[in-house]
Amino acid sequence: MKLLIVSPAQKQNDGTPLRVKKAFLIPLSVYLLAGLTPREWDVRLINDYTDDIPFDEHFDLVGITATTLHSARGYEIAERFRRRGTKVVMGGFHPTLFPQEAQERCDAIVCGEAELVWPQVLDDALHGRLQKVYRADRFCDLVDQPTPRYDLIDQSKYINNVFAVEYSRGCPYNCEYCSVTQFYGNKYRFRPPSEVVRDIRASKQRFIGFVDDNIAGILPKSAELFEALIPQKIFWMSQVSIRLADDERVLALSARSGFRYAIIGLETLDPRNLAEVGKKNVNHVEEYVAKTKLFKKHGITVCANLMFGFDHDTPETFDKTYRFLVKNRFIPNPYIITPYPGTRLHERMKDAGRVLHHDYWKYTSYRTVFAPKHFTPEQLDALFLKFYGDSFSLGNSLKRFFHMLRFKFGFGQFMTQLALLINSLVVRKNVKKGILPYY
Secondary structure, three states: OEEEEEEOOOEOOOOOEOOOOOEOOOOOHHHHHHHHOOOOOEEEEEEOOOOOOOOOOOOOEEEEEOOOOOHHHHHHHHHHHHHOOOOEEEEOHHHHHOHHHHHOOOOEEEEOOHHHOHHHHHHHHHOOOOOOEEEOOOOOOOOOOOOOOHHHOOHHHEOOOOEEEOOEEOOOOOOOOOOHHHHHOOOOEEOOHHHHHHHHHHHOOOEEEEOOOOOOOOHHHHHHHHHHHHHHOOEEEEEEOHHHHHOHHHHHHHHHOOEEEEEEEEEOOOHHHHHHOOOOOOOOHHHHHHHHHHHHHOOOEEEEEEEEOOOOOOHHHHHHHHHHHHHHOOEEEEEEOOOOOOOHHHHHHHHOOOEOOOOHHHOOOOOOOEOOOOOOHHHHHHHHHHHHHHHOOHHHHHHHHHHOOOHHHHHHHHHHHHHHHHHHHHHHHHHHOOOOOOO
């Protein structure tokens, strides 16, 4: 039995999928799905950003994983295969949020976490009894997860050969703009550290990217993982709350385990914005500098997730944030706040008549899809693009490189800084072309 698993690309303004020679990051979901698949299935994985989709080949089943951003392209792919009589199943955030819509475009859909239903999907497909909806009735406990099929990764198709690994899911914060809590639940769930180590060893890589939304959600649990990572002699990156710096002992332990690149959701410099979106109990603007200095003290580079377009933002917000960014030598990761379906932000803006459209393929987080309070959408887009370009200027990129280039932290720190410099130059080139790094 032949199974094709497709990760759809983002559509461009002309309606065609964005194609690149190399994608930025290796995803986890498709390789984990392949790991869940019995070996009697012949599995092939396609990244729509870099690969041609083999529409003319025979497959017994096509699986498509789709976020809301990628759903339109996912439906196009599904339609072409279904016209040939090939059965198509779609899962991910979007079918879970919009099951009725997805049912009309696919032969079957998976709602919720695939681990609980994927074996049944494959067995039903094998025996010709595919159901319309497979719905996970709970959250999986993350124990005895299969090892992702790292052997199927073609490293030549990615700029960053950082292999993805997962430790935890879920988030109790339920920020207004975020859909993680709805999809993964409001409690942290953790994998056994021994199974995480097993996956890292299976990857045969020294550079690992954890896909957790917050790898330090519960510090004692995080410490267990960090202890298990120390003997592996790896270097790793992850999203993490600034609250990790509340316990410098655990922060130091994370650095000993190879933590070299922290993606921290600072979001905004205005406490009123944090209060409005429900993050005031997590982030405290007056602590940003002191807390992030602790990360740097232990050789961990800080990438600042930043959002623009909050109701208290004005054009001056961009200038203030830029000065803050340059002064503290943070790697910038900016977004325009976006009312994604399934979030409380979407409901609030929809009720106020501020959602401009539901062309979800435009919900990139790099363009305005709502009516801001103190900008026109065009003004917000222009200011955001200028901020992006200025932040990744050659001068700023080199200053950040030398700022964190500390040889006392060894080979991993040097390679991290070199990789970040190369990434910054790629982003700078793409921004000049109007391409922002959403692939």
